[in-house]
Amino acid sequence: MRAALPGALLLLTSLLLTGCEEAEMGPAATAPAVPHSGISFPDGWRFSADDEPVRAERGAVSTTDYYASRVGLDILEQGGTAMDAAIAVSFALAVVNPSAGNIGGGGFMVTRTADGETSALDYREMAPLAAHRDMYLDEEGELTDASVLGHLAAGVPGTVMGMWRAHERYGTLPWEALVQPAIDLAEGFEVRERLARSLRGSEESLRIYDTTREIFLPGDAPPEVGDTFRQPDLARTLTRIRDDGPDGFYRGETADYIVAEMERGGGIITHEDLERYDALWRDPVTFSYRGYTVTSMPPSSSGGPTMALMAHILEDYDLTGMGWQSEEMIHVMAEAWKRAYSDRNQVLADTDFVDVPLEEMVSREYAQRRGADIDMDRATPSEQIGPGLEVGEPTETTHYSIVDEAGNAVAVTTTINSGYGSKVTVAGAGFLLNNEMDDFAAKPGFPNQFGLVQGEQNAIEPGKRMLSAMSPTVVTNPDGELFFVTGTPGGSTIITTVFQTIVNVVDFGMSVSEAVNAPRVHHQHLPDQLYWENGGLRSEVVEGLEARGHTLQQRGGTSGDVQAIMVLSDGSLAAHSDPRLGGTALGY
Ligand code: DON
Numbered sequence: 001m002r003a004a005l006p007g008a009l010l011l012l013t014s015l016l017l018t019g020c021e022e023a024e025m026g027p028a029a030t031a032p033a034v035p036h037s038g039i040s041f042p043d044g045w046r047f048s049a050d051d052e053p054v055r056a057e058r059g060a061v062s063t064t065d066y067y068a069s070r071v072g073l074d075i076l077e078q079g080g081t082a083m084d085a086a087i088a089v090s091f092a093l094a095v096v097n098p099s100a101g102n103i104g105g106g107g108f109m110v111t112r113t114a115d116g117e118t119s120a121l122d123y124r125e126m127a128p129l130a131a132h133r134d135m136y137l138d139e140e141g142e143l144t145d146a147s148v149l150g151h152l153a154a155g156v157p158g159t160v161m162g163m164w165r166a167h168e169r170y171g172t173l174p175w176e177a178l179v180q181p182a183i184d185l186a187e188g189f190e191v192r193e194r195l196a197r198s199l200r201g202s203e204e205s206l207r208i209y210d211t212t213r214e215i216f217l218p219g220d221a222p223p224e225v226g227d228t229f230r231q232p233d234l235a236r237t238l239t240r241i242r243d244d245g246p247d248g249f250y251r252g253e254t255a256d257y258i259v260a261e262m263e264r265g266g267g268i269i270t271h272e273d274l275e276r277y278d279a280l281w282r283d284p285v286t287f288s289y290r291g292y293t294v295t296s297m298p299p300s301s302s303g304g305p306t307m308a309l310m311a312h313i314l315e316d317y318d319l320t321g322m323g324w325q326s327e328e329m330i331h332v333m334a335e336a337w338k339r340a341y342s343d344r345n346q347v348l349a350d351t352d353f354v355d356v357p358l359e360e361m362v363s364r365e366y367a368q369r370r371g372a373d374i375d376m377d378r379a380t381p382s383e384q385i386g387p388g389l390e391v392g393e394p395t396e397t398t399h400y401s402i403v404d405e406a407g408n409a410v411a412v413t414t415t416i417n418s419g420y421g422s423k424v425t426v427a428g429a430g431f432l433l434n435n436e437m438d439d440f441a442a443k444p445g446f447p448n449q450f451g452l453v454q455g456e457q458n459a460i461e462p463g464k465r466m467l468s469a470m471s472p473t474v475v476t477n478p479d480g481e482l483f484f485v486t487g488t489p490g491g492s493t494i495i496t497t498v499f500q501t502i503v504n505v506v507d508f509g510m511s512v513s514e515a516v517n518a519p520r521v522h523h524q525h526l527p528d529q530l531y532w533e534n535g536g537l538r539s540e541v542v543e544g545l546e547a548r549g550h551t552l553q554q555r556g557g558t559s560g561d562v563q564a565i566m567v568l569s570d571g572s573l574a575a576h577s578d579p580r581l582g583g584t585a586l587g588y
Contacts, residue, residue, distance in 0.1 A: 034566075034574050037510040039324050039518075044535030047517035053566070053574035056587020060575035061085060062563035063400035064583035066192055068092040068101070071181040072402055073586045075173065082404040083111065083170040084178060086412055087163045089400055091182035091241075094159070095234060096189060098216065098432060099198050099419040100396040100489065103237070103249065105434040106158035107414030108297045109166060110284055110472040112482060114407035118286065118474065119169075123162025123279035124300045124465040125155025125436040130268040133460050136442040147442045148449055149208070151267030153422040153435035155466065159414060160241055160249040162279040169281070179242035186235035186430075188228045194582050196225045202420055211261075211425040212432065233430025250274040257429040265424060267433075287311060287362055291478035292506050296471050296498075298358065302348040303471025305361045306495045309340040311502075312367030313374075319507045325519070325537065327544035328376070333503075334523040334530050334550060335374045337496055338385050341525035343370075344495075346387035349457035350465040356457070357389045379549035382528035387455075396420070397470060397489030401563045403482070403573055409565075411472035413487045413494070418449065439466035450491035453526040469494040475502060482567050484512075488560040488578070493531075496522045497560040505566065512566040513576040520559060529553040 034053060041049050054060065059082070061072035071092040075085040086109065093101025106125040112118045136147040146152045167175055199206065199222035206216045215231060216222070223229050237257075240248035248254060255274045262269045284295045285304025289311040296304035313336040322328040348356055360366045370388045373380065397415035416422075416434035424433045441454035448454065450469075458467045471494050475484040484505055488497045497520055504515035519536025523529070530550045532542070542552055561581040566574045577583035 034511045034568060037508050037514055039508060039510065039514065041518060042536060042538045045519050046535060047579050049514050049517065051513040051517055051576070051579070053511065053513045053576040054585040054587050056573040056575060058405040058588050059403060060565050060573040060585065060587035061089065061400070061402050062565055062575045062577045062583065062585040063089055063093065064398050064561055064563065064577070064581055065093060065097045065101075065194060066584040067096040067185060067189060068400070069584040069586045072400070073588060074181070075178070076404055077588060078173070080173045081170065081406065082402040082408040082410040083166060084173045085402050085404070086400070086410040087167055087171065088178040088181055089402070090159065090163050090412065090414060091179050091238065092185060093398060093400070093414070094431065095182050095185040095231060096195065097398055099202065100398040100415055102157070102414060102416045102421070102432065102434065103159050103241070104154070104157050104426065104431045105414060105416035105421060106155070106436065107162060107412060108301050108468070108470050108472055109162065109410060109412045110295055110297055110474055111170070111408070111410045112295060112474045112476070116480070118284050118295045120282045120284035120297055121162055121166055121279060122282050122300055122465070123158035123165070124468060125158050125434055126277060127437065127440070127460055127462055127464050127466070128156055128268045128273045129270065129462045131437070131460050131462050135460060136437070143443050143446060147438040147440070148418060148435050150422055151262055151265035151424055151433070153437050154267060154269060154424070154433040155436040156269055156273045156277050157434065158277060158279055161246050161277055164246045165279040165281070175245060176242050179238055183235050183238045183242060186231045186238055188230040191223045191225055191227045191229050193225055195229070196223060198419070199223065205420060205423050208423050209425060211427045212420070212423055215425055215430060231430050233428055237429045237431060250277060254429050257426050261424065261426045264427070285362055289502065290315060290506055292483065293476045293480070294473060294502065295475070296473040299348055299351045299356060299467070300465035301468040301470050302344045303469055303473070303495050303498065305348060305358055306340050306344045307471060307499050308362040309343060309367055309370065310336045310499055312364050313339065313371035316368070316371065319503060324508050325541065327541050327548070330521055330530070330541065330545060331379070331548055331550070332374065332376065334521070335380060336371060337523045338380070338382055338525045339370050339388065341523070342382070342385045343387050343389050345453055345525060346455040347389045347457060349467050353461055353464045354457050361389060377548060381549070382525050385525065397491070397494070399472065399487035399489060399561065399563050401485040401487060401565045403485060403565050403567070407482055409474050409482055409485045411474055411485050411487050413470040413472045413489070415470065415489065436466055439468060447526070451527055452492045452524060471495055471498045473498055473502070484564065484566050486562060486564040488562040490560040492524045493522045493559050496520070497562065501562055501564060512564050512574045516562045516564050516576045516578050522559065531555055533559060
């Protein structure tokens with residue numbers, strides 16, 4: 001029963017990401033300090049406003065994992081483009097960051113080439129053909145936990161096809177060279193603190209399925225720092241992908257393993273599902289915010305349109321004048337977010353299946369109407385905020401950002417949804433399957449694991465993509481030049497986290513490290529709660545917001561794991577990996 005996995009609890013447990021590892025400084029670490037905004041963080045906040053980002057003259061990579069960043073940097077140093085590096089990093093993360101990096105999941109990529117062409121690649125998982133609207137309800141019509149745990153939770157994986165389509169369009173190095181580093185890692189790498197901590201933290205759930213336990217708890221215990229971690233089945237699967245491209249995954253031996261795993265565990269993904277899967281190039285959502293141009297993901301992600309609506313509402317307010325993290329600023333942001341998430345949750349969904357008023361949602365005119373009833377003195381209760389748009393019919397993920405010497409930028413967010421996905425490893429193939437089906441409205445009007453209350457538009461249909469919040473984003477400055485590449489995991493908080501990094505750099509002139517390290521707040525319409533990171537708000541601001549009618553909810557840990565790169569005014573790069581999870585930014 002769903003009751004065993006209460007949404008709010010899962011939201012918090014999956015987002016309470018703690019600990020940090022030293023970020024590694026690139027060779028350009030001795031470059032002059034980047035300009036900081038001079039804004040100070042609240043006294044109780046655990047990350048510094050004074051961190052220096054990694055400096056680079058030619059190219060930079062920021063990912064959640066040291067090995068993955070090294071793979072990306074090696075590809076750049078060999079003369080590969082940001083896209084080549086992005087493909088290699090994706091496969092590397094599938095090996096070294098199994099809680100979220102994947103070949104059994106999906107994701108989104110937003111890219112801007114040096115000549116200004118932008119594109120968005122949707123390699124989101126799809127509902128299997130045998131999926132149906134009520135597949136996660138029991139006889140009483142109550143939600144079960146099958147959308148979160150086990151074989152039935154998995155959507156048809158998209159990552160391998162996504163990387164292949166990206167390679168076809170933009171790749172310059174041979175495919176084999178991009179997959180090989182991951183194979184080498186799968187044959188064995190030395191465990192570092194980040195992975196050891198992650199596996200330790202998930203030990204209980206990694207025991208549920210034997211195939212998962214045998215790989216991730218070798219010798220029946222999580223590997224320790226310094227151990228060599230080997231994944232021979234995964235190395236063989238990656239070798240088939242290296243040699244046969246997408247056929248090495250969607251057909252032949254790997255596909256046979258996936259289908260056999262489904263039959264063993266009561267899942268429904270078939271050979272037909274795998275063979276018909278494709279990744280799709282879509283028109284990115286592009287909007288302007290105070291003269292900067294933001295390019296982000298369209299549906300099947302909600303990230304781009306939701307951020308566009310927030311940005312357009314907030315452009316009418318002088319956030320800079322209000323002061324960073326002032327009561328006024330947080331109040332008006334929360335009011336804008338509630339309205340934007342209400343639309344997101346009720347209206348957005350896979351545009352290949354349902355009509356979505358996308359143009360209206362990203363238009364300035366609509367934002368003006370939508371924001372018109374914001375009261376600066378009082379929070380509007382969420383129950384009084386219905387969706388403003390009409391439609392025809394009634395915490396594990398990972399992000400990485402890469403910029404190369406030519407100025408090509410790639411932002412990728414990829415996931416198997418919860419940490420270690422459905423917890424099911426495909427026997428013989430050595431990779432975990434996603435539990436992305438939970439991103440659908442399994443029972444419209446009822447919360448999913450992130451507490452998101454979504455509507456009919458996002459109900460399950462065969463072949464449909466479940467609505468995502470993932471928001472890989474590229475920002476250009478008022479002169480049209482590449483300025484900022486950003487993104488994060490964090491389930492429903494992804495959109496507000498990415499949005500706050502943009503506000504931090506655009507409205508408050510923060511450096512990349514300040515913008516990433518700064519404490520964050522979050523509101524998603526329902527539940528009607530304004531979340532804040534422990535130590536991240538001054539007590540007088542908390543009291544002031546409560547007096548305006550907000551219900552504040554403190555998060556014990558931290559949320560998000562932003563990987564960001566900024567282009568400085570002299571054209572050099574500053575990269576910073578979020579200390580919340582302890583990733584690594586590298587440059588050269
Ligand atoms: O696509 C989405 O919006 C979710 N599946 C993302 C999940 C996530 O970020 C979990 N990580 N902390």
